[in-house]
Amino acid sequence: MDVTRELFWNISSDGEFVFYAMSFLAIAVFVYGVFRQIKRIKRGKNFEFSKGFSLSLLIKSARTVSSNRRIYRGHVMTGLMHLMLMSGFIILFIGTCIVLVEYDLFQKILGKEHGFWFGKFFLGFELAMDVFGCLLILGLLIAITRRFVFRPSQLNIEAREFLFPGWLLLIALSGFVIEGLRLAATATELTYNAQWSPGGYLASTLFATIPVEDLELYHRLLWWIHAVIVLIGLGYLPIAPKVVHMLSAGFNVLFKDLRSEGRLTKLDVEGAFEREESLGLERISDLSQKDLLDLQSCTECGQCELGCPAHNAGKSLSPRSIILDLQAQLKVEQPLFGTHKEGKPVVGNAMLTEDLWACTTCKACVEACPIYIDPLSKILEARRSEVMMQDRFPQPFADVFSAVEKRGNPWNEHPTSRMEWAKGLDVRTMVEVQEAGEEVDYLFWVGCSATFDPRNQKIARSLVKIMNACSVSFAVLGEEERCTGDFVRRIGNEYLFQMEAERNVKTLNKYAFKEILAVCPHCMNSLSKEHSEFGGTYKVLHHSELIEMLVKEKRINPQKITERNITFHDPCYLGRHNGIYDAPRQVLKAIGNAVTEMRNSRSKSSCCGAGGGRMWLEEKPAERVNDRRVEEALQTLSCGATSEGRGGVIASSCPFCMTMMEDALGSKETDVVNKDIAELVAEAIGLEDRKGSESGR
Ligand code: SF4
Numbered sequence: 001m002d003v004t005r006e007l008f009w010n011i012s013s014d015g016e017f018v019f020y021a022m023s024f025l026a027i028a029v030f031v032y033g034v035f036r037q038i039k040r041i042k043r044g045k046n047f048e049f050s051k052g053f054s055l056s057l058l059i060k061s062a063r064t065v066s067s068n069r070r071i072y073r074g075h076v077m078t079g080l081m082h083l084m085l086m087s088g089f090i091i092l093f094i095g096t097c098i099v100l101v102e103y104d105l106f107q108k109i110l111g112k113e114h115g116f117w118f119g120k121f122f123l124g125f126e127l128a129m130d131v132f133g134c135l136l137i138l139g140l141l142i143a144i145t146r147r148f149v150f151r152p153s154q155l156n157i158e159a160r161e162f163l164f165p166g167w168l169l170l171i172a173l174s175g176f177v178i179e180g181l182r183l184a185a186t187a188t189e190l191t192y193n194a195q196w197s198p199g200g201y202l203a204s205t206l207f208a209t210i211p212v213e214d215l216e217l218y219h220r221l222l223w224w225i226h227a228v229i230v231l232i233g234l235g236y237l238p239i240a241p242k243v244v245h246m247l248s249a250g251f252n253v254l255f256k257d258l259r260s261e262g263r264l265t266k267l268d269v270e271g272a273f274e275r276e277e278s279l280g281l282e283r284i285s286d287l288s289q290k291d292l293l294d295l296q297s298c299t300e301c302g303q304c305e306l307g308c309p310a311h312n313a314g315k316s317l318s319p320r321s322i323i324l325d326l327q328a329q330l331k332v333e334q335p336l337f338g339t340h341k342e343g344k345p346v347v348g349n350a351m352l353t354e355d356l357w358a359c360t361t362c363k364a365c366v367e368a369c370p371i372y373i374d375p376l377s378k379i380l381e382a383r384r385s386e387v388m389m390q391d392r393f394p395q396p397f398a399d400v401f402s403a404v405e406k407r408g409n410p411w412n413e414h415p416t417s418r419m420e421w422a423k424g425l426d427v428r429t430m431v432e433v434q435e436a437g438e439e440v441d442y443l444f445w446v447g448c449s450a451t452f453d454p455r456n457q458k459i460a461r462s463l464v465k466i467m468n469a470c471s472v473s474f475a476v477l478g479e480e481e482r483c484t485g486d487f488v489r490r491i492g493n494e495y496l497f498q499m500e501a502e503r504n505v506k507t508l509n510k511y512a513f514k515e516i517l518a519v520c521p522h523c524m525n526s527l528s529k530e531h532s533e534f535g536g537t538y539k540v541l542h543h544s545e546l547i548e549m550l551v552k553e554k555r556i557n558p559q560k561i562t563e564r565n566i567t568f569h570d571p572c573y574l575g576r577h578n579g580i581y582d583a584p585r586q587v588l589k590a591i592g593n594a595v596t597e598m599r600n601s602r603s604k605s606s607c608c609g610a611g612g613g614r615m616w617l618e619e620k621p622a623e624r625v626n627d628r629r630v631e632e633a634l635q636t637l638s639c640g641a642t643s644e645g646r647g648g649v650i651a652s653s654c655p656f657c658m659t660m661m662e663d664a665l666g667s668k669e670t671d672v673v674n675k676d677i678a679e680l681v682a683e684a685i686g687l688e689d690r691k692g693s694e695s696g697r
């Protein structure tokens with residue numbers, strides 16, 4: 001006798017017919033729901049799928065989704081829970097499909113007694129279904145306990161959150177009870193050992209004393225309840241809030257924006273004005289197809305909110321709320337079923353004005369999202385609309401726009417003073433190099449902050465001393481350098497940014513050099529990623545990378561092994577936006593410092609609060625992002641080897657971070673100092689006096 005079992009056992013042929021009719025209806029509703037979702041997404045603006053579709057991209061995305069690796073990062077239990085849920089759900093779904101093929105194709109259509117569902121395959125199938133069913137139940141219990149018992153701050157604990165896990169739990173548990181009733185009722189006829197279905201076998205032991213007729217009755221009753229719950233859920237799946245992520249999250253990973261991170265798309269500003277088109281995100285209808293897919297895919301896990309420095313500092317900005325509130329506005333204005341309403345502005349509805357300007361563009365939310373949802377791009381597009389279409393933005397921005405436009409720098413300093421930082425140093429300009437008929441390896445892009453801010457001038461001076469000591473060939477633009485427009489673009493003034501970019505490219509393209517060297521990660525990001533669309537494609541190096549190279553080539557020999565109590569603050573535009581985490585650490589190691597890492601470091605680093613134009617805005621004392629970061633650094637340093645008593649160093653490698661840290665340190669009782677890695681290296685090789693360089697604050 002074959003090792004297998006009867007499908008649709010205990011269900012009459014009329015019952016079978018009713019079940020198939022219900023199934024077709026549920027599948028039709030499911031397909032229609034998916035169709036409406038796709039239709040709504042396709043209504044969005046075209047999304048430039050940057051690198052084209054390829055098999056390797058498909059494999060990579062499938063690997064990302066199936067491995068759960070973006071959920072695991074730092075959240076092992078959550079990752080395991082999700083893996084149990086996902087694998088349980090997928091394997092049970094595949095099992096259902098296998099049964100359908102066996103029954104409908106082989107047994108019904110081809111009229112065979114069996115297709116492939118017997119013998120060892122059957123036994124393996126039964127075992128796998130039960131094991132993954134148990135994993136699903138375990139994952140669901142962990143999820144429910146975590147949300148409703150442990151109540152982590154990033155999760156909603158409203159009753160509606162129980163619906164989906166409750167539905168799945170009901171399906172999985174009733175499945176095991178049905179299996180147990182069947183095994184108990186057919187115990188004498190079974191052609192295999194019931195323990196191949198461990199979950200069902202366990203349940204069957206509870207029913208051992210019940211008469212067979214009763215078991216059959218209970219089985220039939222529960223089978224129908226189970227079928228109805230499954231089919232109602234199937235039809236509801238494509239339209240259920242949050243649950244729909246089961247269908248869309250994989251596509252969101254597949255259609256991840258692959259263009260280099262940290263860049264913004266170029267807008268045809270003048271063309272849009274001429275055509276009287278809107279710029280940026282004013283209404284829901286301005287969202288791209290990828291934006292709409294983002295909104296549909298959010299699992300409400302709150303990871304983005306957990307990492308948001310503005311939210312953590314007590315501001316109302318929450319990247320999760322931005323996504324969910326946009327989603328809510330989308331549903332009201334463009335319901336899946338029914339007529340569309342006239343769109344309201346996004347700012348003032350889905351996005352609060354104060355939230356729009358609270359964002360530091362740090363990218364922590366994008367980095368944290370397990371399925372690559374990008375709240376930041378929505379904020380930046382809304383800013384573009386506010387600045388260019390509505391002419392609405394915080395007043396301090398008007399002053400810096402004017403200063404950049406007229407004088408090429410936000411400090412409103414006269415361009416002729418651009419070389420004052422270099423007084424007494426051997427620094428040539430590109431004009432001088434060109435007139436001498438020479439070329440240089442590096443065009444040193446000083447950046448406005450290191451040019452005009454007295455504290456940050458020290459960074460540029462230290463770097464020049466290092467380069468001269470190591471005979472690095474470089475020159476600067478001097479009076480010809482202008483703001484790269486990084487923060488101008490992130491505030492939303494695309495028009496002014498494009499003017500700056502065109503001017504800078506025109507200047508840069510006059511000269512011969514191999515690479516651009518920048519002390520400011522914002523300048524680096526803008527020159528390397530955003531100026532290429534204006535005719536300037538450059539290789540841009542951050543000074544931490546240059547110093548690391550000089551160390552590796554043994555052109556830097558630290559005489560003073562400093563062994564200082566030191567921690568490193570990863571600037572967002574160096575780390576998250578450009579993936580440079582190791583170079584500054586290697587440099588610090590080379591000069592004898594073991595870095596004590598902050599709790600939030602590398603890709604999880606907390607922002608200093610300066611990015612996205614925040615540098616120019618006043619902060620309420622209780623909501624200072626820089627204060628929180630410095631507090632974290634001070635706590636870290638107090639745990640480090642304190643050879644310097646209350647002292648220590650917060651190392652950084654961005655002039656904007658320097659300003660924010662100095663500002664926060666100034667209000668604290670501490671001997672801890674903030675140093676750029678260039679300054680620390682200059683001290684270590686005897687080019688700067690440590691005491692003297694620490695008196696800057
Ligand atoms: S970019 Fe940073 S500040 Fe802005 S919403 Fe995301 S996490 Fe918050």
Ligand code: SF4
Nearest residue numbers: 298299301302304369
């Ligand atoms: S945007 Fe991403 S990280 Fe934020 S709640 Fe949604 S799924 Fe989670």
